Amino acid sequence: MEQQFPMIQVMDYEGCILMPEYRKKITKELVMACYRHLIRTRMFDRKCVSLQRQGRIGTYAPYEGQEACQVGSALALEEGDWLFPTYRDHGATMTFGHSLKHILLYWKGRNEGCIPPNGKKIFPPSVPIATQLPHAAGAAYAEKRKGTMNAAIVYFGDGATSEGDFHEGLNFASVFHAPVVFFNQNNQYAISVPITRQMKTKTIAQKALAYDIEGVRIDGNDIFAVYFETEKALERARNGGGPTLIEAVTWRYGAHTTADDPTKYRDQEESKRRRETTDPIRRLERFMKQEGWFDEEWVQNIQDEVTAEIDQAIMEVERVPEANPADMFDYVFAEPTWTIEEQKKAYFAWERGGTA
Ligand SMILES: Cc1ncc(C[n+]2csc(CCOP(=O)(O)OP(=O)(O)O)c2C)c(N)n1
Numbered sequence: 001m002e003q004q005f006p007m008i009q010v011m012d013y014e015g016c017i018l019m020p021e022y023r024k025k026i027t028k029e030l031v032m033a034c035y036r037h038l039i040r041t042r043m044f045d046r047k048c049v050s051l052q053r054q055g056r057i058g059t060y061a062p063y064e065g066q067e068a069c070q071v072g073s074a075l076a077l078e079e080g081d082w083l084f085p086t087y088r089d090h091g092a093t094m095t096f097g098h099s100l101k102h103i104l105l106y107w108k109g110r111n112e113g114c115i116p117p118n119g120k121k122i123f124p125p126s127v128p129i130a131t132q133l134p135h136a137a138g139a140a141y142a143e144k145r146k147g148t149m150n151a152a153i154v155y156f157g158d159g160a161t162s163e164g165d166f167h168e169g170l171n172f173a174s175v176f177h178a179p180v181v182f183f184n185q186n187n188q189y190a191i192s193v194p195i196t197r198q199m200k201t202k203t204i205a206q207k208a209l210a211y212d213i214e215g216v217r218i219d220g221n222d223i224f225a226v227y228f229e230t231e232k233a234l235e236r237a238r239n240g241g242g243p244t245l246i247e248a249v250t251w252r253y254g255a256h257t258t259a260d261d262p263t264k265y266r267d268q269e270e271s272k273r274r275r276e277t278t279d280p281i282r283r284l285e286r287f288m289k290q291e292g293w294f295d296e297e298w299v300q301n302i303q304d305e306v307t308a309e310i311d312q313a314i315m316e317v318e319r320v321p322e323a324n325p326a327d328m329f330d331y332v333f334a335e336p337t338w339t340i341e342e343q344k345k346a347y348f349a350w351e352r353g354g355t356a
């Protein structure tokens with residue numbers, strides 16, 4: 001199966017192009033956009049970890065190390081496409097146009113954080129694992145029924161492939177030939193469980209065979225492989241070729257969330273080694289240096305602009321008035337249930353200092 005689904009690389013670890021047929025498509029404009037978004041997503045992720053440590057946002061799921069997966073795939077989308085993220089995919093949503101302010105609001109536990117910019121079809125992050133796959137298949141099928149050229153992309157991890165919803169989503173999309181791209185970020189861990197203890201198969205891409213859909217395995221730290229393979233899959237979807245399962249092999253450097261301690265279950269040397277060899281940003285920099293496209297001053301300008309953008313978003317978020325605790329109870333169901341009513345009463349009794 002590893003031979004049937006070889007890991008596609010367009011660029012090697014030294015930043016050399018391995019697939020000459022792509023050479024012409026790797027324009028300076030594309031490279032600059034990729035690099036800018038990679039830097040922007042990494043800086044934002046690091047800032048979020050720091051905000052969580054300062055108690056300014058809640059528990060946070062970092063994606064450092066997975067930026068090429070998220071930036072490369074989101075850049076391949078068209079304006080009218082759907083994006084279904086997990087809790088670890090705000091690198092993708094911000095690249096697709098979600099505002100940093102709303103992403104931060106989400107991590108402060110505010111329901112307003114789930115509102116995408118006008119016209120952007122970005123779903124709220126799915127925390128229940130794999131539940132977003134049937135949603136994406138359904139949204140894509142609706143676009144097909146309406147006769148549009150819009151497609152959907154849905155992100156999920158290696159762990160999600162052990163859930164029933166993964167199989168239901170792929171099966172539905174396959175049967176109804178829905179224009180959806182199943183974008184798997186195989187970061188090789190589901191919290192503390194390594195992939196070898198999650199599944200017997202050597203690849204995730206091969207699971208496409210069971211649904212008779214396209215399956216492809218790519219190096220998720222190679223932004224060109226991610227961008228071109230996602231573009232190809234989206235093209236296929238728009239042109240009636242049905243769904244694709246993309247397995248992007250990657251690695252998260254840090255903790256599962258800020259509530260997790262990875263030293264308890266894996267050797268930290270591995271992340272250190274990967275930072276020096278397979279890091280998605282370093283790799284693109286190596287390519288840019290070979291082309292003579294790497295300019296320190298330009299990079300500094302990007303960093304200054306992104307710092308200002310992030311600082312502005314934080315300032316706006318911290319000016320938003322405190323949430324009304326009643327919101328927690330009022331927006332669960334259209335008609336409140338008696339259990340919710342009881343919980344609401346108990347909460348306000350507690351807040352007033354009494355007992356429930
Ligand atoms: C239905 C469901 N079961 C269990 C959990 C608890 N949980 C949260 S994250 C996670 C691991 C998911 O791993 P993976 O799909 O590989 O995504 P990653 O976190 O690595 O991005 C689990 C089991 C959950 N959120 N939802």
Ligand SMILES: [Mg+2]
Nearest residue numbers: 157158189190
């Ligand atoms: Mg995982």
